[in-house]
Amino acid sequence: PPVAGFGGAAAGDEVRDLTIRGLATYQPYDGILALKMALAGFMRQTMHGSVSFDPSQMVITCGATPAMEILSFCIADPGNAFLVPSPYYPGWDRDIKWRTGVELIPVPCRSTDNFNVSVTALEIAYKQAKKRGIRVRGVLISNPSNPTGGIVPKEILHDLLQFAAEKNIHLISDEIFAGSTYGSDKFVSVADVVDELEDFDKGRVHIIYGLSxxxxxxxxxxxxxxxxxxxxxxxxxxxxxxxxxxxxxxRLLVSMLSDQKFISEYIKVNRERLRKMYLLFSDALKQLGIECFKSSGGFYCWADMSRYIRSYSEKGERKLWDRLLEEAKVNVTPGSSCHCIEPGWFRCCFTTLSEEDIPVLVERLRRVTDSFKSKR
Amino acid sequence: PPVAGFGGAAAGDEVRDLTIRGLATYQPYDGILALKMALAGFMRQTMHGSVSFDPSQMVITCGATPAMEILSFCIADPGNAFLVPSPYYPGWDRDIKWRTGVELIPVPCRSTDNFNVSVTALEIAYKQAKKRGIRVRGVLISNPSNPTGGIVPKEILHDLLQFAAEKNIHLISDEIFAGSTYGSDKFVSVADVVDELEDFDKGRVHIIYGLSxxxxxxxxxxxxxxxxxxxxxxxxxxxxxxxxxxxxxxRLLVSMLSDQKFISEYIKVNRERLRKMYLLFSDALKQLGIECFKSSGGFYCWADMSRYIRSYSEKGERKLWDRLLEEAKVNVTPGSSCHCIEPGWFRCCFTTLSEEDIPVLVERLRRVTDSFKSKR
Structure with a gap:
């Protein structure tokens, strides 16, 4: 029953929803409407307000991990495949392949192309899969890219949508870092691009998001x-x-996301901190002669350490990774785990560090880089 | 950093865990140890303290539904099967079969046996499956039974364990209603029985539980x-x-379950209310000449309405179900949905009603039962 003093049915509903009775009972498994609405607003805000999201097109899950798995279950049968421009997030090999039986086919991208995928490379991978009798169901990208931190240019999003339409397959864009941008390149959601297109079958386009x-x-x-x-x-x-x-x-999140002042301030401060740490981190690596890819979003520096590997191969990369971990006590992700075809790239998470950690990082990395110089 | 005034590392840890920093970060995916410990204590309490549960043997999931699905993924390959004494919880056909590809083979139980399964029936089902080339990986039961509300006798648990050992297969016991007992029969967990057995390979025994x-x-x-x-x-x-x-x-649940006074009182009052509503509900049905199975646990009356079906068949049962829904506006589950082989049984949830609803229920059911008498 509505509590006295709160006029109107809506207020009464809201009050009842927040009692233990309202919280304890079964809810829609795909998320309550109030949270879908709050998330649609938050996504719009993190994506610079350029695009609107419709709560009725949304399914909420306990993390982006099950979101990706569930979407894969819906789109593909066991033995089917997604084309995935590489380097790509190594977790996908686990999150998507484990239970769905869907295969991931890396489509190699090169540093000389800023790790942007080309339609030519997609065509080759598509044809090779077909030859092997594998049905390709979609293209899967992350934007901003994990691991490179690059932002997918709008023209490439157009290319990808056109490719998907031509092959009659899906396009999945993982935009979980959409709000964590700090660079000069402006993030554009695939939602933004499809809204501009006319006569395009939007039903093949899907976005993964999350609050992690x-x-x-x-x-x-x-x-x-x-x-x-x-x-x-x-x-x-x-x-x-x-x-x-x-x-x-x-309910907690509905309340949190409805606090416009907090959210705006949070996004602003978060971006400033990300930018600051990215610059500090990449400058620190530069002191050691390590160049980072010019990234604009996400939590990682994508560092070219190829000058410190002894043999230009996956084996050489693994050896350096081992030394970084064992001697320098620095835990990074080797590019080969991300299916990068150029040896010597490493994904370095900079968001768990604070400013005071930077000199420690440099000192530790020197243990490996100095010994390399002296031995060479 | 530990908050001043809280001495000791443990207190400091506890305080940090409850800050937004502690809550926001990644946690073990299978649940925090504090909740496993609290749940082990709660399970022991609901199961009358006769058995201990070890938190290290526990995996926490977002509901018993994914718990059952994950366990099935771990135990069986697609195309494998579980033997399931029927009538059984109709949700399993969805929860287990949808994504795992595991088949459920009903093993029919009869009212004359109080719907208890016999080893003979299990043997027949096992052999038939084998003949069809299907590998049986386990036996799946609910105890207290959903839908009948019966409690599986200890001797039958022994039989099931012996059968599982003989065939080298698993036994899964869904004990989600273990604390919701109100009848004269005492609930015994399979955990209780395996603890008593010597030289038994416990590795084939698994329990599903939950707080719903x-x-x-x-x-x-x-x-x-x-x-x-x-x-x-x-x-x-x-x-x-x-x-x-x-x-x-x-964290909320750790706090709630640690309140021993509240939990003890809750379990006591809950059992009293269940017992009261069960008696009111089954007495109401008796007024209409409908007998209920003598149940001791769970939220359902298992009602024999066979005298009100026109043809003693699944079709007759469906017709009565349709009339109950459309004419009487009473929503029950037909036994055929639970793979019951005797037509005319219905699962009636009594826990969403209050005492005042009982006369309404009787009046509504009369619409169907009276018309039946007059037409006969």
Missing amino acids: KDLSLAGFRVGVIYSYNEHIVSAAAKIARFSSVSSPTQ | KDLSLAGFRVGVIYSYNEHIVSAAAKIARFSSVSSPTQ
Whole structure:
């Protein structure tokens, strides 16, 4: 029953929803509408307000990890494949392949192209898969890119959409770092691009999002499938019963995301801190002769340490990785784990460090780089 | 940093865990140790303190639904099967079969046996499956039974364990209603029975539990896989990344479950209310000439309405179900949905009603039962 003093049905509903009775009962498995609305607003804000998101196209899951797995279950059958421009996020090999039986086919990108994918490379990978009898169901990208931190140029998003349409396949864009940008390149969501296109079948376009990065709430386990395909939204909502977010956490987030002042300030300060740490970190590496890819988003520096590997090969890269871990006590991700075809690149997370850690980092890395010079 | 005034590392840890910093960061995907310990204590309490649970054998998931699915993924390959004494919980056909590709083979039980399964029936089903080339990986039961509300007798648990050992297969016991008992039969967990056995390979025994029923917290999405098999615990913990519970909810539950006074009182009052509603509900049905199975646990009356079906068949049962829904506006589950082989049984949830609803129920059901008499 509505509490006295709160006029109107809506206020009464809201009050009832926040009682233990309202929280304890079964909720829609794919997330409550209030949270979908709040997330749509937050996504719009992190993506610079250039695009609107419709809560009815959204499925909420307990993290971007199940969001990606559920979307894969909906789009592909076991044995089917996605084309994935590489280097790519190494977690996908686990999150997507483990249970769905979907294969990931790396499509190599090169440093000379700023690690941007070309339609030619996609065509080659597509044809090779076909020859092997593998049905390609989609292209999967991350934007901003994990691991490089690059932002996918708008023209390339156009190319990818056109390629997907030509082959009658899907395009999945993982935009979990959309709000964690700090560079000069402006992030453009694939949602922005499809909205501009005419006569384009949007039903093949899907976005993965979550709060683990842009709101630093990994422990809250909140992910989003945003799809322009009503059949996939409907199927994913059903499968979401295996990956639901608890009602207290959903209500907590509705409240948090509704605090416009806090959210605006958070996004602003977060970007400033990311930018500052990125510059400090990449400058520190520069002191050691290590150049970083000019990244604009995400939590990682993508560092070219090829001058410190003894043999220009995956083996040489693994050896350096081992020395960085064992001798320098610096834990980075080797590019080969991201299916990078150029040896010597490493993904370095800079967001767990503070300013005072930078000299320690330099001193530790010197243990490896100095010994390399003296031996050479 | 530990807050001043709280002495000791443990207190400092606890305080840090409850800051936004502690809550926001990544947690173990299979649940925090503090919640595993609290749940082990709660399970012991709901199961009358006769058995201890070891937190290290536990994986926490966002509901019993993903707990069951993850366990199935760990135990069986696509195309394998579980033998399931029927009538059984209709949700399993969805929760287990959808993504794992595991088949469920109903093993029919009869009212004359109080719907208890016999080893003979299990043997027949096992042999038939083998003949069809299907590999049986386990037996799956619910105890207290959903839908009948019966409690599995200890001798039958012994039979099931022996059968599982003989065939070298698993036994899964879904004990989600373990604390929701109200009848004269005493609930015995399979954990209790395996603890008594000597030279028994416990590694084939697994329990599913959750807080949606015994603590009425369905909206919190908390399920448990409890297994005596360390390999399965380890594999399930890895897959739990797709079905994690958010950290604020985990911390909230640690606090709630640690309040011994509240929990003891809750379990007591809950049992009294269940017992009262069960008696009111089954008495109401008796007024209409409908007998209920003598149940001792769970939220359902298992009602024999066969005298009100026109043809003693699944079709006749469906017709009555349709009339109950459309004419009487009473929503029950037909036994055929639970793979019951005797037509005319219906699962009626009595826990969403209050005392005042009982006369309404009787009046509504009369619309169907009276018309039946007059037409006959």
